[in-house]
Amino acid sequence: MSQEPAHPASSIYTKIFYALCFCTVLSIVFDIIDLREKDVVGIKGVILLAFLVLAVACAKALFVLIYFMHLKFEGKWKYVLLSPTIILAMGLTIAMTPDIGIHYYTSEAPQIDYLEQAQQASADAAPEQPETSHVE
Incomplete structure (x- = not known):
């Protein structure tokens, strides 16, 4: 054996x-x-x-x-299968560059500014009430 x-x-x-x-x-x-x-x-x-x-x-x-x-x-066929994926990944990166790289979209929320302006306007519009004191 x-x-x-x-x-x-x-x-x-x-x-x-x-x-x-x-x-x-x-x-x-x-x-x-x-x-x-x-x-x-x-x-x-x-x-x-x-x-x-x-x-x-x-x-x-x-x-x-x-x-x-x-x-x-x-064999070499793996490159044929991976080529479209690589092309799409590069294309997506290039397509997203203006939005992400240039900071076209900001992180500011205009709703917060609107809320603060509305609160300020209501505070300005409210008549001032005289303070009353209770003296005994």
């Missing part, structure tokens, strides 16, 4: 598992280290923290996409 060789695929999944664990530890470390109020090498801490967290998240997503969703082993 011959022994079956170990599956080489299981070793790559083990490496991916450890890489995902390492990325998770990095995410926790970035969460613990508070860089928001500091400047690191001339870069604001918030920007650096956002970049680092986004980079780790992209790395984790890439590992999952390539190996666990088997996109590494798929």
Whole structure:
């Protein structure tokens, strides 16, 4: 009887598992280290923290996409399927830029100003009543 060789695929999944664990530890470390109020090498801490967290998240997503969703082993047709999605996402971003980027819509609520004006007008229109004192 011959022994079956170990599956080489299981070793790559083990490496991916450890890489995902390492990325998770990095995410926790970035969460613990508070860089928001500091400047690191001339870069604001918030920007650096956002970049680092986004980079780790992209790395984790890439590992999952390539190996666990088997996109590494798929043919060229995946690009045909993803192209319309990418085009629509970019088109939507470009279409929404004037509304979001230029701040065409404000967060002011005119109803609040109207309420204050109405209260002021009613206070001005009300006749002043003389104060009466009850002296005994």
